[in-house]
Amino acid sequence: AQSVTQLGSHVSVSEGALVLLRCNYSSSVPPYLFWYVQYPNQGLQLLLKYTSAATLVKGINGFEAEFKKSETSFHLTKPSAHMSDAAEYFCAVSHMDSSYKLIFGSGTRLLVRP
Protein backbone atom coordinates (compact mmCIF):
# COMPACT_ATOMS: atom_id res chain seq x y z
CA ALA A 1 0.00 0.00 0.00
CA GLN A 2 1.09 3.55 -0.65
CA SER A 3 0.63 6.62 1.48
CA VAL A 4 1.88 10.17 1.74
CA THR A 5 2.42 12.34 4.80
CA GLN A 6 2.81 16.08 4.55
CA LEU A 7 4.12 17.68 7.73
CA GLY A 8 2.49 21.00 8.48
CA SER A 9 -0.95 21.90 7.22
CA HIS A 10 0.13 25.55 7.10
CA VAL A 11 3.55 27.05 6.42
CA SER A 12 4.19 30.78 6.60
CA VAL A 13 7.28 32.44 5.16
CA SER A 14 8.36 35.98 4.40
CA GLU A 15 8.69 37.10 0.82
CA GLY A 16 12.23 36.29 -0.31
CA ALA A 17 12.74 33.57 2.28
CA LEU A 18 13.39 29.89 1.63
CA VAL A 19 10.34 27.70 1.09
CA LEU A 20 10.49 24.14 2.43
CA LEU A 21 7.43 21.90 2.26
CA ARG A 22 7.90 18.41 3.64
CA CYS A 23 6.65 15.17 2.16
CA ASN A 24 7.32 11.61 3.25
CA TYR A 25 5.97 8.61 1.44
CA SER A 26 5.41 4.95 2.08
CA SER A 27 5.54 2.51 -0.81
CA SER A 28 6.35 -1.16 -1.09
CA VAL A 29 7.53 -0.69 -4.66
CA PRO A 30 9.55 2.05 -6.37
CA PRO A 31 7.24 5.03 -6.52
CA TYR A 32 6.56 7.88 -8.84
CA LEU A 33 6.34 11.11 -6.83
CA PHE A 34 4.68 14.39 -7.63
CA TRP A 35 4.08 17.87 -6.31
CA TYR A 36 0.93 19.68 -7.41
CA VAL A 37 -0.13 23.25 -6.67
CA GLN A 38 -3.72 24.42 -6.33
CA TYR A 39 -4.69 28.08 -6.46
CA PRO A 40 -8.08 29.13 -5.04
CA ASN A 41 -11.04 27.74 -6.99
CA GLN A 42 -8.79 26.10 -9.54
CA GLY A 43 -7.74 22.59 -10.42
CA LEU A 44 -4.38 21.03 -9.73
CA GLN A 45 -1.28 22.02 -11.66
CA LEU A 46 1.78 19.80 -11.82
CA LEU A 47 4.88 21.47 -10.38
CA LEU A 48 7.31 18.60 -10.83
CA LYS A 49 7.59 14.82 -10.83
CA TYR A 50 10.11 12.10 -10.01
CA THR A 51 9.97 9.01 -12.21
CA SER A 52 13.22 7.18 -11.37
CA ALA A 53 15.59 9.37 -13.36
CA ALA A 54 17.58 12.14 -11.63
CA THR A 55 16.90 12.36 -7.91
CA LEU A 56 16.97 16.16 -7.95
CA VAL A 57 13.99 17.32 -9.94
CA LYS A 58 13.47 20.85 -11.14
CA GLY A 59 10.00 22.12 -11.81
CA ILE A 60 8.14 25.20 -12.81
CA ASN A 61 8.24 28.57 -11.03
CA GLY A 62 11.67 27.90 -9.52
CA PHE A 63 10.62 24.93 -7.39
CA GLU A 64 12.67 21.79 -7.01
CA ALA A 65 12.50 18.57 -5.00
CA GLU A 66 14.94 15.86 -4.08
CA PHE A 67 14.06 12.19 -3.90
CA LYS A 68 15.81 10.58 -0.92
CA LYS A 69 15.12 6.89 -0.81
CA SER A 70 16.90 6.35 2.50
CA GLU A 71 14.67 8.93 4.15
CA THR A 72 11.56 8.11 2.06
CA SER A 73 11.24 11.83 1.48
CA PHE A 74 10.47 14.15 -1.41
CA HIS A 75 10.60 17.65 0.09
CA LEU A 76 9.76 20.67 -2.06
CA THR A 77 11.98 23.75 -1.93
CA LYS A 78 12.29 27.18 -3.48
CA PRO A 79 15.18 29.49 -2.61
CA SER A 80 13.15 32.71 -2.53
CA ALA A 81 9.40 32.92 -1.96
CA HIS A 82 7.24 35.22 -4.03
CA MET A 83 3.81 36.50 -3.11
CA SER A 84 2.37 34.61 -6.07
CA ASP A 85 3.53 31.31 -4.50
CA ALA A 86 0.75 31.51 -1.93
CA ALA A 87 -1.38 28.44 -2.63
CA GLU A 88 -2.02 24.91 -1.44
CA TYR A 89 0.57 22.29 -2.30
CA PHE A 90 -0.05 18.57 -2.55
CA CYS A 91 2.48 15.77 -2.60
CA ALA A 92 1.35 12.57 -4.30
CA VAL A 93 2.59 9.07 -5.05
CA SER A 94 1.62 6.62 -7.75
CA HIS A 95 2.76 3.33 -9.18
CA MET A 96 2.19 1.33 -12.32
CA ASP A 97 0.75 -1.57 -10.34
CA SER A 98 -2.03 0.67 -9.05
CA SER A 99 -3.19 2.11 -12.37
CA TYR A 100 -0.99 5.16 -11.85
CA LYS A 101 -3.74 6.62 -9.69
CA LEU A 102 -2.49 9.39 -7.44
CA ILE A 103 -2.49 8.97 -3.69
CA PHE A 104 -2.35 12.45 -2.20
CA GLY A 105 -1.10 13.89 1.04
CA SER A 106 -3.37 16.14 3.06
CA GLY A 107 -1.87 19.29 1.59
CA THR A 108 0.11 22.24 2.91
CA ARG A 109 -1.15 25.78 2.59
CA LEU A 110 1.72 28.18 1.94
CA LEU A 111 1.28 31.74 3.19
CA VAL A 112 3.75 34.39 2.02
CA ARG A 113 4.10 37.48 4.18
CA PRO A 114 5.14 40.76 2.57
Added chain:
Amino acid sequence: GAGVSQSPSNKVTEKGKDVELRCDPISGHTALYWYRQSLGQGLEFLIYFQGNSAPDKSGLPSDRFSAERTGGSVSTLTIQRTQQEDSAVYLCASSLHSSDTEAFFGQGTRLTVV
Protein backbone atom coordinates in the same frame (compact mmCIF):
# COMPACT_ATOMS: atom_id res chain seq x y z
CA GLY B 1 -9.88 20.88 -26.45
CA ALA B 2 -6.89 22.60 -24.98
CA GLY B 3 -7.43 21.24 -21.51
CA VAL B 4 -9.66 19.02 -19.42
CA SER B 5 -13.13 20.51 -19.30
CA GLN B 6 -15.65 19.80 -16.55
CA SER B 7 -19.28 20.80 -16.33
CA PRO B 8 -21.08 22.21 -14.56
CA SER B 9 -18.57 24.22 -12.57
CA ASN B 10 -21.03 24.48 -9.71
CA LYS B 11 -24.04 22.37 -8.84
CA VAL B 12 -26.46 22.76 -5.96
CA THR B 13 -28.89 19.92 -5.49
CA GLU B 14 -31.40 18.79 -2.94
CA LYS B 15 -30.73 15.78 -0.80
CA GLY B 16 -32.08 12.65 -2.45
CA LYS B 17 -31.79 13.91 -6.02
CA ASP B 18 -29.52 12.35 -8.65
CA VAL B 19 -26.73 14.37 -10.26
CA GLU B 20 -24.51 13.91 -13.30
CA LEU B 21 -21.07 15.44 -13.59
CA ARG B 22 -19.34 15.60 -16.93
CA CYS B 23 -15.67 15.42 -17.88
CA ASP B 24 -14.28 16.10 -21.33
CA PRO B 25 -10.62 15.01 -21.36
CA ILE B 26 -7.82 16.31 -23.53
CA SER B 27 -8.27 15.00 -27.06
CA GLY B 28 -6.40 11.74 -27.58
CA HIS B 29 -5.93 10.99 -23.89
CA THR B 30 -6.88 7.40 -23.24
CA ALA B 31 -6.58 7.38 -19.45
CA LEU B 32 -9.14 9.26 -17.33
CA TYR B 33 -9.41 9.56 -13.55
CA TRP B 34 -12.03 10.95 -11.18
CA TYR B 35 -11.03 12.31 -7.78
CA ARG B 36 -12.98 13.94 -4.97
CA GLN B 37 -11.75 16.78 -2.81
CA SER B 38 -13.54 17.41 0.46
CA LEU B 39 -12.70 19.17 3.70
CA GLY B 40 -12.87 16.05 5.77
CA GLN B 41 -11.23 13.54 3.45
CA GLY B 42 -8.78 15.56 1.36
CA LEU B 43 -8.13 14.39 -2.20
CA GLU B 44 -9.38 10.87 -2.87
CA PHE B 45 -9.22 8.67 -5.94
CA LEU B 46 -12.61 7.46 -7.16
CA ILE B 47 -12.27 5.61 -10.47
CA TYR B 48 -9.90 5.07 -13.39
CA PHE B 49 -10.79 4.52 -17.04
CA GLN B 50 -8.57 3.14 -19.75
CA GLY B 51 -10.49 3.73 -22.94
CA ASN B 52 -14.11 2.88 -22.16
CA SER B 53 -13.37 0.29 -19.50
CA ALA B 54 -12.86 0.92 -15.79
CA PRO B 55 -10.25 -1.50 -14.47
CA ASP B 56 -10.07 0.28 -11.13
CA LYS B 57 -13.26 1.35 -9.35
CA SER B 58 -11.83 0.83 -5.90
CA GLY B 59 -12.35 4.42 -4.76
CA LEU B 60 -16.10 4.68 -5.34
CA PRO B 61 -17.48 5.23 -1.83
CA SER B 62 -20.83 3.47 -2.26
CA ASP B 63 -23.10 1.89 -4.87
CA ARG B 64 -24.80 5.27 -5.26
CA PHE B 65 -21.75 6.32 -7.27
CA SER B 66 -21.22 5.16 -10.83
CA ALA B 67 -19.34 6.37 -13.87
CA GLU B 68 -19.15 5.62 -17.51
CA ARG B 69 -17.06 6.65 -20.46
CA THR B 70 -18.19 6.52 -24.04
CA GLY B 71 -16.23 6.70 -27.27
CA GLY B 72 -13.02 6.74 -25.29
CA SER B 73 -13.67 10.40 -24.58
CA VAL B 74 -16.33 12.02 -22.41
CA SER B 75 -17.00 10.58 -18.99
CA THR B 76 -19.99 11.04 -16.72
CA LEU B 77 -19.95 10.53 -12.96
CA THR B 78 -23.42 9.89 -11.57
CA ILE B 79 -24.39 10.15 -7.93
CA GLN B 80 -27.79 8.76 -7.06
CA ARG B 81 -29.85 9.80 -4.06
CA THR B 82 -27.34 12.44 -3.05
CA GLN B 83 -26.48 12.90 0.61
CA GLN B 84 -24.97 15.90 2.36
CA GLU B 85 -21.68 14.06 2.77
CA ASP B 86 -21.40 13.95 -1.03
CA SER B 87 -20.75 17.71 -1.01
CA ALA B 88 -17.26 18.16 -2.40
CA VAL B 89 -15.29 19.25 -5.44
CA TYR B 90 -15.13 16.50 -8.03
CA LEU B 91 -11.98 16.63 -10.13
CA CYS B 92 -11.31 14.88 -13.40
CA ALA B 93 -7.85 14.23 -14.83
CA SER B 94 -6.60 12.69 -18.04
CA SER B 95 -3.29 11.40 -19.32
CA LEU B 96 -2.10 10.38 -22.74
CA HIS B 97 -2.02 6.69 -21.90
CA SER B 98 -2.10 4.47 -18.85
CA SER B 99 1.66 4.49 -18.36
CA ASP B 100 2.00 8.23 -18.79
CA THR B 101 2.79 9.60 -15.37
CA GLU B 102 1.61 13.14 -16.02
CA ALA B 103 -2.08 13.74 -15.43
CA PHE B 104 -3.79 16.99 -16.37
CA PHE B 105 -6.61 18.16 -14.14
CA GLY B 106 -9.80 20.02 -14.91
CA GLN B 107 -11.08 22.88 -12.78
CA GLY B 108 -13.54 20.64 -11.00
CA THR B 109 -17.25 20.63 -10.26
CA ARG B 110 -18.25 21.96 -6.87
CA LEU B 111 -21.23 19.93 -5.67
CA THR B 112 -23.32 21.20 -2.77
CA VAL B 113 -26.09 19.01 -1.42
CA VAL B 114 -28.66 20.94 0.62
